Amino acid sequence: MAQLECQPPGHLCLQLSEPLDAPPLIAWLANQSELPRIYWRGRRDGEEIAAIGAALDLHFDTLPSAEELDRLYNKYLGAGQDTQLRLYGGHAFDTQQPAWPDFGQARFVLPRIEIRRHGEQAQLLLNLCGQERPWQQELERARTALDAIQSAAPLSPLGPAHVLARQDTPDQPRWRELVEQITDPAFLAATPKVVMARETRLTTSALPNHWTVLHAWQLLNPGSYQFGFQFTDSHSFISCTPERLFHRHGRELSTEALAGTTTRGFTEAEDEALANALLADGKNSNENLLVRQLIEQQLGPLSDYVGSEETPTILKLNHIQHLHRSIRAELKAGVNDLQLLGALHPTPAVGGLPRESAMSFIRQREGFARGWYAGACGYFGAHETEFAVAIRSARFESERVTLYAGAGIVAHSEADAEWQELNNKLTTVLGILNGL
Ligand SMILES: C=C(O[C@H]1C=CC=C(C(=O)O)[C@@H]1O)C(=O)O
Numbered sequence: 001m002a003q004l005e006c007q008p009p010g011h012l013c014l015q016l017s018e019p020l021d022a023p024p025l026i027a028w029l030a031n032q033s034e035l036p037r038i039y040w041r042g043r044r045d046g047e048e049i050a051a052i053g054a055a056l057d058l059h060f061d062t063l064p065s066a067e068e069l070d071r072l073y074n075k076y077l078g079a080g081q082d083t084q085l086r087l088y089g090g091h092a093f094d095t096q097q098p099a100w101p102d103f104g105q106a107r108f109v110l111p112r113i114e115i116r117r118h119g120e121q122a123q124l125l126l127n128l129c130g131q132e133r134p135w136q137q138e139l140e141r142a143r144t145a146l147d148a149i150q151s152a153a154p155l156s157p158l159g160p161a162h163v164l165a166r167q168d169t170p171d172q173p174r175w176r177e178l179v180e181q182i183t184d185p186a187f188l189a190a191t192p193k194v195v196m197a198r199e200t201r202l203t204t205s206a207l208p209n210h211w212t213v214l215h216a217w218q219l220l221n222p223g224s225y226q227f228g229f230q231f232t233d234s235h236s237f238i239s240c241t242p243e244r245l246f247h248r249h250g251r252e253l254s255t256e257a258l259a260g261t262t263t264r265g266f267t268e269a270e271d272e273a274l275a276n277a278l279l280a281d282g283k284n285s286n287e288n289l290l291v292r293q294l295i296e297q298q299l300g301p302l303s304d305y306v307g308s309e310e311t312p313t314i315l316k317l318n319h320i321q322h323l324h325r326s327i328r329a330e331l332k333a334g335v336n337d338l339q340l341l342g343a344l345h346p347t348p349a350v351g352g353l354p355r356e357s358a359m360s361f362i363r364q365r366e367g368f369a370r371g372w373y374a375g376a377c378g379y380f381g382a383h384e385t386e387f388a389v390a391i392r393s394a395r396f397e398s399e400r401v402t403l404y405a406g407a408g409i410v411a412h413s414e415a416d417a418e419w420q421e422l423n424n425k426l427t428t429v430l431g432i433l434n435g436l
Pocket residue numbers: 195197243258259260261287322348349350391392404405406407408425
């Protein structure tokens with residue numbers, strides 16, 4: 001990197017880049033020693049990123065305000081649209097619940113080193129931040145990080161990790177009580193939807209490496225986002241989620257209503273019949289419609305234009321299929337990403353409607369802290385920002401893995417069918433963990 005001697009800019013961070021023949025990025029990431037390690041891949045063969053180390057590491061106890069984000073952009077990244085600097089990270093589902101250690105309520109990192117690949121084109125990026133240290137020291141650190149890069153090595157194999165113990169919170173009897181409480185007509189009259197979730201803690205005979213699991217998950221669901229955050233050696237979070245929170249390109253915003261679920265068929269005819277039944281089903285249509293309505297309502301004041309698909313289409317995953325509606329907006333000038341996060345998160349696909357009463361029900365009764373499950377993960381950039389909803393996710397700690405699944409409870413929800421829907425949402429990752 002000959003340009004390393006260049007002059008610092010007016011803002012505090014700068015980025016150097018060089019074209020690269022990209023290695024397989026998950027295998028590359030798994031073989032690095034630098035922390036944090038971050039992986040991100042957009043849906044449908046979108047951009048793929050592997051990042052290590054931190055030139056800047058920002059922790060927040062609550063989501064920063066829109067003004068604070070503007071200040072951060074100006075201070076660190078430069079407000080101009082030409083910068084390619086990005087902050088990668090996420091924030092918890094509910095910052096009023098206890099935070100996961102290492103992850104905190106919200107954490108965003110300007111990585112020290114990134115590899116970004118789009119199709120055949122890849123770049124190695126080196127990020128520098130002159131905030132805490134004089135530039136000369138920052139350059140030395142960057143050089144050391146470059147020298148420490150390891151080449152990719154084969155991922156550790158996926159042996160069968162037999163599940164020795166499983167603990168569901170809430171368990172099925174408690175789940176039935178909760179679904180009954182929500183579907184009580186008096187409750188539904190004020191709160192027509194609550195997305196209840198379950199935490200499944202597994203103790204296994206041998207815990208597979210989380211990067212190997214993410215790689216296997218990616219092969220089974222290439223149309224989903226795939227991402228992973230590892231801030232310490234013993235704690236990581238991975239996700240293979242179909243759900244976009246939003247993608248902003250300049251002032252163009254794309255988001256969606258993804259809610260309503262059935263399984264896949266074994267034959268094409270059976271698959272088609274299940275999809276048609278899902279499209280015709282009142283309970284599932286209502287789950288999706290409530291998401292659409294709230295997103296449109298929330299985006300209205302921030303946009304010159306908002307439009308949604310009138311009729312949902314089907315989004316097929318490896319083991320399940322969902323109702324899906326694309327939503328587009330043209331943002332008003334000056335709307336920033338924090339306003340968008342605040343407006344869109346949590347959508348009624350993971351929270352409920354109205355937002356505050358659903359959140360308070362979840363907080364008081366679900367029985368576990370969701371942490372980053374159902375939170376928003378992605379990156380901020382001046383020109384382009386993207387966040388996914390962190391569902392279909394797993395948290396790895398030294399001795400155990402915790403899986404998460406939620407289901408939208410609305411009028412006509414049946415407790416046992418919704419419990420089965422939770423299990424269906426875990427089938428793919430459980431199969432991977434079992435070495436199937
Ligand atoms: C909350 C989850 O899924 C949401 C997204 C799609 C379909 C959903 C449903 O049909 O209930 C959920 O709203 C999850 O997978 O943990």
